[in-house]
Amino acid sequence: MAALKLIDPYNRHLNYLRISITDRCNLKCIYCVPRHLIPRLPHTEILKYEEILRIVRIGVKLGITKIRVTGGEPLVRKGVYEFLHRLSLIEGLTDLSLTTNGVTLKDNLGKIKAAGIRRINISLDTLNRKKYEQITGVDLFDRIWQGIEKAMEMGFHPIKLNVVALNGINDDELTDMARLSFDYPLHIRFIEYMPIGESQMGNGPLLLAPEIKKRICSALGQLIAVRNSVNDGPAQRYRFEGAIGEVGFIHALSHHFCDRCNRLRLTASGQLRPCLLSDRHEDLKGPLRNGCSDEQLAEIFLKAVRHKPSDHNLAAGNSLRVNGRMSAIGG
Ligand code: SAM
Numbered sequence: 001m002a003a004l005k006l007i008d009p010y011n012r013h014l015n016y017l018r019i020s021i022t023d024r025c026n027l028k029c030i031y032c033v034p035r036h037l038i039p040r041l042p043h044t045e046i047l048k049y050e051e052i053l054r055i056v057r058i059g060v061k062l063g064i065t066k067i068r069v070t071g072g073e074p075l076v077r078k079g080v081y082e083f084l085h086r087l088s089l090i091e092g093l094t095d096l097s098l099t100t101n102g103v104t105l106k107d108n109l110g111k112i113k114a115a116g117i118r119r120i121n122i123s124l125d126t127l128n129r130k131k132y133e134q135i136t137g138v139d140l141f142d143r144i145w146q147g148i149e150k151a152m153e154m155g156f157h158p159i160k161l162n163v164v165a166l167n168g169i170n171d172d173e174l175t176d177m178a179r180l181s182f183d184y185p186l187h188i189r190f191i192e193y194m195p196i197g198e199s200q201m202g203n204g205p206l207l208l209a210p211e212i213k214k215r216i217c218s219a220l221g222q223l224i225a226v227r228n229s230v231n232d233g234p235a236q237r238y239r240f241e242g243a244i245g246e247v248g249f250i251h252a253l254s255h256h257f258c259d260r261c262n263r264l265r266l267t268a269s270g271q272l273r274p275c276l277l278s279d280r281h282e283d284l285k286g287p288l289r290n291g292c293s294d295e296q297l298a299e300i301f302l303k304a305v306r307h308k309p310s311d312h313n314l315a316a317g318n319s320l321r322v323n324g325r326m327s328a329i330g331g
Contacts, residue, residue, distance in 0.1 A: 005063045006301065008274075008308040012261060015065045019052060020268040020329060021080065022072040026103050028137040029125075030200040031164055031193055032326050035137065047270045049083045051288055055266060056090055058297050064264075066095040068121075070331060072268060075104045081111040088116030097121065099162070099331065103140055105147030109154050121160040121189075122148055126170045127177065135169065152184065160187040160248075165207040178216040181245030189235055189248040194277065196326050209236075209251035216247070223247065234260060252277070258311035264304060267329050272304040276329060277312035 006014040023041050025033070047055075056067065067087065074080055088096050097119040098112065105112075105122065112120070124144060126132050132141035151159050163170070163177050170177075177188050190212045193201065217223055223238035226246055234257035235248035251257070258275075265273040270285025282304040288297060 006059075006264070006305045008305045010259070010308075010310050012259075012308070013063070014262050014264050014274075014305055014308070015063050016068075016263045017056070017059050017064045017066070017266060018068045018070055018263060019056075019266045020071050021049075021052065021069055021074050021083070022046060022077040023268045024076050025071060025073040025101070026076055026138075027073065027101050029101075029123075029164075030135055030169075031166060032331070035200055041269055045269045045285075047266075047268065047285060049079060049086070051270065051285070052083075052266070053086060053090070054288070054294075055270075055284055055297065056087065056093075058294050059264075059301060060090055060092040062298060062301055065093060067093060068097045068099060070099040073101055073103065074098060075100050075108060081108070081115055084112070084115035084117060095119070099123070101136070102144040102147045103138075106143065106150050109147070109151055109156070113154060113156070118156055119158060119160075120151060120156055121162050122151070123162045123164075124148070125163050125166065126173055127180075128173065131170065131173075135166075148186075152186075157185065158187045158246075159185075160189050162189050162191055164191045164193050165212055166193055166201070167205055167207045171207055174212055175216050175219040178220055178240075178247050181240060181243045181247055182220075184245055186245040187237075187248055188245065189250060191250040192253045194252055196277070196329075206253065208254040209249040210254060213249065252312075256311060258309075261308075264301075264308075265329055272301065273329060274304045274308035275312055276331075278309050280307055280309070282307075 008014060028035050056064070069084065096117055098117050099121040102122045102124065125135050129139065129141040133139045148159065165171065165174065174190065180186055181188050190209065192208055193206055213223065220240050223240060226237040226239055228237060235250050237246055237248045239246045265276060267273060270283065270288065271281040272284050273281045282300050284297060284300055287300060
């Protein structure tokens with residue numbers, strides 16, 4: 001199996017697996033889930049940790065070196081810290097990171113650090129307490145910010161703040177968010193809103209990276225490009241003169257990065273998804289629970305890779321929606 005590699009028909013080397021370990025979340029962000037009737041997978045449908053670890057070991061033999069644990073909210077799943085620790089012990093993984101909304105971060109940073117994680121992404125779409133409640137459904141801004149401060153004190157680096165740019169909601173705050181990079185060693189990452197699943201967002205005009213860049217530069221000055229390092233994803237990285245942090249843009253719609261995409265996604269229910277923005281997937285859970293060998297599971301990885309689309313067909317101004325839920329697929 002070791003000789004096989006995850007190279008797709010477009011010669012992209014897929015070495016990055018993003019894992020949604022749960023579809024549950026303690027927030028109800030308006031752009032992510034429908035606020036009132038949130039469908040949930042039954043527990044039996046969700047991969048057990050043992051199953052995820054087996055899939056990861058197979059992936060690593062095929063060339064996966066980088067893993068991000070996400071959800072749903074990964075930190076709400078029971079046993080997550082022990083799981084992260086076991087994941088970090090898998091030989092061949094060179095990069096393990098976590099995406100969280102930060103709700104339970106402050107009191108658990110020690111455990112996250114002990115599990116071997118240094119890089120965290122924290123979602124924060126506003127600096128305004130009232131607006132935070134409007135976006136997420138709960139009044140927890142202060143707690144999230146305390147978690148971010150403590151993570152900085154404890155030496156996590158880089159800490160990326162994920163900001164989804166939402167027209168009419170946080171568009172008046174983009175400059176304030178970017179300004180944080182002058183005072184803190186944070187990487188502020190502006191993410192274009194993607195129409196996935198059923199959220200509260202309509203199909204109105206989207207706030208795209210070129211416009212965000214224009215607005216923050218007119219207030220804060222010129223952006224200086226920062227060279228990407230090997231562990232960087234598709235974000236374009238920049239900093240302002242004199243800033244200690246950075247700003248970045250994830251421009252999945254305005255300028256998609258499919259030609260450089262090195263990702264596969266393992267959903268909470270055990271589907272391997274070669275593209276976030278396409279509903280195509282291969283089932284791993286069924287075969288795994290039916291006694292498949294590692295070789296047969298590796299074959300499913302290779303099949304997913306063979307069917308990775310050359311690019312996604314979402315674009316700004318196009319009303320196509322992807323059906324899966326972001327929380328189950330893993331953002
Ligand atoms: N609960 C964790 C969190 O909030 O960071 C991890 C899961 S969340 C789905 C991962 C990331 O996806 C978050 O940064 C969130 O802002 C982003 N996200 C969710 N829905 C999105 C959408 N429709 N378009 C763009 N980004 C989205």
